[in-house]
Amino acid sequence: MTSPLELAITAVSNSRYAFFKFISANDAGTTGGHQAGFYMPKSTVPLMFEDGPGIKGTNKDRLIQIKWQNEFTTDSRFIYYGKGSRNEYRLTRFGKGFPFLKEGNVGDLFILAQPEEDEYLAYVLQTDEEIEDFLNAFNLSPTDSNQLIEKSALTIDQCFQSYIEQLTVEFPKTIALAKQARTCFNQFKQVKPTDVLKHPDAILLDWVKSEYELFRALENNRYQELIKHPLGSVDNLVAIANTVLNRRKSRAGKSLEHHLEEVFYLHKLEFATQAKTEGKKKPDFLFPNETAYQDPLFQSKQLTLLAAKTTCKDRWRQILNEAHRIPKKHLFTLQQGISKNQLIEMQKANVQLVVPKAYKIAFPKEFRPQILSLGEFIAEVKAKQNN
The missing domain is CATH 3.40.91.80 (Restriction Endonuclease)
Known part of the structure; x- marks a missing residue:
């Protein structure tokens, strides 16, 4: 049986337009707002509407059929909300029992492909391996999300x-x-x-x-x-x-x-890369350095570990035993959104997420205050090193 990953790669390769995004807490309806369905950025208008973008002051929609994971079909709708204070595009209407807009799907990768004008194929990838294999298939970065996938050669600077x-x-x-x-x-x-x-x-x-x-x-x-x-x-x-x-x-x-x-x-931080802690463990970044870590007289509270993982839905647990002297582990990721259950697990394991400031909004609202931006992480480490 062909996997959703293989189907997604084939669909994107053969499509007129294709798009991917990390499913956010807003999409899954866990932020307390009244929005419904997947938020679609303005850059995806060609995939949604052949006749161009919506006009502020009016609503606009288009009814479509989408085949999901090559298993089932939904009668769905692209809609532009332009009335009142709203100015956004969404993909809505999936029917009862739809499996991909639950709290546990936050952080999954949603892919929408349009092989023909009235044909849409959608896939949801849930593991780090699937997500990274999809991105690597098209040489994409998580930073390329929320826009149409460029499959042709780029203009070379x-x-x-x-x-x-x-x-x-x-x-x-x-x-x-x-x-x-x-x-x-x-x-x-x-x-x-x-x-x-x-x-x-x-x-x-x-x-x-x-x-x-x-x-x-x-x-x-x-x-x-x-x-x-x-x-x-x-x-x-x-x-x-x-x-x-x-x-x-x-x-x-x-x-x-x-x-x-x-x-x-x-930023003039003192740090070491791939410094040895215990056994063969070598965290990505150790602040200030290996010598301080190995010195029993150096206070543990002045030490900081930072792991860097492009995606971390599953792999965050790999960092838990990388430095026994540092109870709180910091993890920087380009992942855009993680489910509440995963975030609760991270908190219990004393893992502190660090994400680009612009990506904080992709996480459930109640967890955002506990997630550091890169700038906040730097300030925290700098304060330790200046004491």
Whole structure:
């Protein structure tokens, strides 16, 4: 039986338009508001309405059928609410017993594809492995959510193109790619170190997105000749596909760490990466350093651990035994939304979530005060190190 992940990848590949987002607490109706269904950003108007966006002051809707997980169909509706103070798009009407808008679905990945004008296919992916495999299939980052999926080659920025032409290796190491992406972004957006000090959350997201764009450009450059010619056999096709996907996974897993490291460096925090704690445990970031951690006279309350995981619905438990001297573990993620039950589990396990400031709204309202932004986390660590 074909998995929802495989079906979703095929559907997006063969669609006119496709879109993905992390299911939010607002979508699931757990925030106490009166909204119904999936919030749809304005950027997805081409997928919803052939005749263009809604007009403020009026409501507008379109009735559609959606096939979910290749298993069942709903008679649903795209609607633009433009009357009164409202100005938003939503996907509504799923019928009784609909399984994907419950509290437990917060943080799942919702994918909507439109192969034909009146055909819609939807998928919900629930595990970290499925979510990351989907993103890697299209070389997407969580920062690419809430907009139409670009499947074609992007316009290559002059800075990206110049870098690619000067490379002496096929694919540089991830740390070099991350650094170049920051260089290109900072150059063309005129980002100064002081901007990173003022807006670490926003700049980090820009850097992550920029690196994904650079990597896409590099892949298109490296494989342009290969894809023009027959591959000879299915085995050759599978081997090449596996190479591409494994490289994407490897790069994505380290990308976030490299950009966080630069943010911490510019904020003049004292930290160590992959420092040894107990046994073979090496947390992503240890503040201030390994020497302090191993010194029994150094106060535990002055130590901080930060793990970095692109998504963390399931994998957050992996950090629980990474540093016995630090009871509270901090976890930075690009995950947009996690269910209440998972958040309660994290709290009981003394795990403190850290997310980009703009992503806080994706979490249940009552949990947002306990979730740190990157800027708040930096301030907390800086206060410890200045004492």
